[in-house]
Amino acid sequence: MTQFNKVIDRTNTRSVKWDMTETLFKNKEVLPMWVADMDFETPDAVKNAIAERAAHGVFGYTITDDKVHQSIQNWLQNRHQWEINTDWLQYSPGVVPSLHTMVEALTEKEDKILIQTPVYPPFFNVVQKHERELVENPLVEQNGRFEIDFEDFEKKLQQGVKAFILCSPHNPVGRVWTKEELKRMAELCLQYNVLIFADEIHADLILPGYTHIPIASLSEDIAYQTITCLSPTKTFNIAGLQASYIVTPNKQFRKKIEEQFGLQGVGVKMLNTLGITALEAAYEHGESWLNELIHVLDSNKQYVMDTIHSNTDKIKVVEPEGTYLVWLDCRGLQLSHEELKEFMQKEAQVGLNDGASFGKDGEGFMRINIACPPSILEEGVHRILQAIERA
Template identity: 40%
Template structure:
């Protein structure tokens, strides 16, 4: 077993680190609970990133920072290498978090009551930013067809005919795990062009497209689409850096870019934290091999989880993930009542997952399992869930 796989198998105690995933859970359930919930990984960050952060920590002075050529070169290199997208330095705008950027975009490019479209079920901080900014949230439900979620293009067009200012697009999709195909993206782009809709694409899970699937940055479809697209990227999910807060908002359109920069300054958002940029530079220039091994490990976790559920809890339906390290599971054969699912999984099994209603309409009776965790911990969690499995008791 190589050194990277050995590090992936290492179980690291995250209690006492101010972890949103583990310490919040411990306050409610205690430290015997297992967390497969919040979408950060329980896998060690690559050694190249750790070395970069240790080097900065050893400096001993943690003053204000700024952005210089190596940061931009690293982002350009990553987009070129991973997605064959040649971007210009001036297109790249630093923002701490993608959700923060989405909120600023909504504030600057729409007025109160303007209509903003999302696909549901979805990662809720995105639609929540619409509501909190007093815009009108328009939800277009994804359709589950033969075990695969698909966009309802007729429904999208009906909404756009009534007026939509922004499409908040999640690609790859969270929680369903869809990696949108190029033909699907072309249909989305055509609608947005026809009805003059700004595309804001959250592509934070882009680096996790599984074998047989390929992530396409929607802005690469054409220069015309690039000019109406804001692409939100980050190394946070890929390299487990969420707590360092760094995202790259890529905006080819100069007018859109200037507007976003203005709104950032108006909101007092500027300059990265001390450790964020060195971590990104290491991630995007020195961790390609590590990421390849991580993808293989995650796909192994997916295969393990699917096989375990099929053998021990066959009434549950796993939605085949095409991307992300998240597993969307239909538990409606057990119950459509989320409180009953929580009683089974949280209270009786001692495992914390993300429950479906947290993802809005279409989530009832579903759970999302975070598979970015050591195999042994995943196995223990699934065994706990199986032992408490209500259908096994009937």
């Protein structure tokens, strides 16, 4: 696992995470631990495939062929026991563009769309930008673990919700939804004729003891009500290569999405040459690297929990079940949210995600990215604890 201990200087590479630190946090000494990419090198198989393709020297328009489709089909079958047909696939540069397209293609202005807060910030924009009505089903904290309020969920669906954007695994609270939870949500969506837009981009990043279940794999009826967004970009740290895909067996949905892609211009549904190369190489040869990564993330998670909980009672770590993003309950610091942001930036000098950006339910929380070498993680946690001691 020495590859995951290596500290790589990402500055001056146009890195959003590292090269925008001073701009975003007004302090060049801040240690960035926010945006959801990793400070690890991608697998050698991916680097080698990109280098080989780059050596060819011609980068014209590039297709996704049967070999690429099959690499996705095999990955979903082997990693998640989900059997799909390759004709269920459509491609896009990223999950967020896909969600925008799905909202436009499959709902109408003023339709109600439900999300479960606190949640990945673009979900709000995906709904509101297209003049749809945002409906929130806040998650409920129970003994440090976030649960679904099913009574409220059903009540909201009864009010005429057209679509539900599911975050699975959930960002930022780190829940890996159980089969029972997924089935209950899906059956309610079927009962009230609600479309399911499933963002499952973190599906491969599941910590030991938990299992990701694609919601569309639960039954044929649920599959036909669902459009799932997936990508290798979070899994293998290739987000800059912009490669994602949509899965649905529903021909009508695929046709409407295809038509919407057409309205937006042909480039939206085409992947870039190196993105295709990386996707295929990652899915064909990246599993052993991923298995090692999971152990590193589990160790990093345990370090954060043990170190913070043994040194302060002012921050509680919400234990993640998946993703490499950890939700920190900072309400014990008794700071307003603006004061909390300033405390982390100026006193602790760590760059975290602002909890309020995940919705009003996120006030008093911060999100930390633990997908980094242990030495960087230790430095970040040390800075936070030292700042609390000084306060």
